[in-house]
Amino acid sequence: MPKWKLVTEFTFDSAHQIRDYDGPCGRLHGHTYRVRIEATSHQLHASQYCPHPVMVADFRTLRWAKRDVTKGGLDHGVLNEVMPPEYETTAEMIAQYIYDRTKKDLPEGIKLKVAVSETPNTWAEYEDDD
Numbered sequence: 001m002p003k004w005k006l007v008t009e010f011t012f013d014s015a016h017q018i019r020d021y022d023g024p025c026g027r028l029h030g031h032t033y034r035v036r037i038e039a040t041s042h043q044l045h046a047s048q049y050c051p052h053p054v055m056v057a058d059f060r061t062l063r064w065a066k067r068d069v070t071k072g073g074l075d076h077g078v079l080n081e082v083m084p085p086e087y088e089t090t091a092e093m094i095a096q097y098i099y100d101r102t103k104k105d106l107p108e109g110i111k112l113k114v115a116v117s118e119t120p121n122t123w124a125e126y127e128d129d130d
């Protein structure tokens with residue numbers, strides 16, 4: 001069966017604090033977050049911007065989180081204010097949040113994997129086997 005995989009990486013700058021964390025992560029501070037998104041599919045699709053079925057997904061759709069927070073993205077915002085309260089602002093749950101929001105804008109049948117890095121030495125990755 002044919003299979004395509006898209007990979008895109010981008011960064012955004014934001015502030016956050018981990019609720020009830022006993023240590024520096026509990027205070028408001030910032031990161032340049034690095035995000036890596038993989039999208040795989042057995043078929044190609046049209047997109048919001050292109051009427052022909054020629055892509056796994058549109059990179060513009062996958063990279064929404066890079067947009068300024070005033071334009072619906074996560075850049076230069078306070079994640080604790082931007083993300084719904086059911087998501088804590090750990091790298092694990094930021095990855096899950098980006099996964100959940102991206103998934104909503106994609107056609108059925110695209111498998112996603114989202115990884116988020118807060119520092120050069122750490123990555124958290126999220127995917128769902130559904």
Ligand SMILES: [Zn+2]
Pocket residue numbers: 016025029030031118
């Ligand atoms: Zn932090």
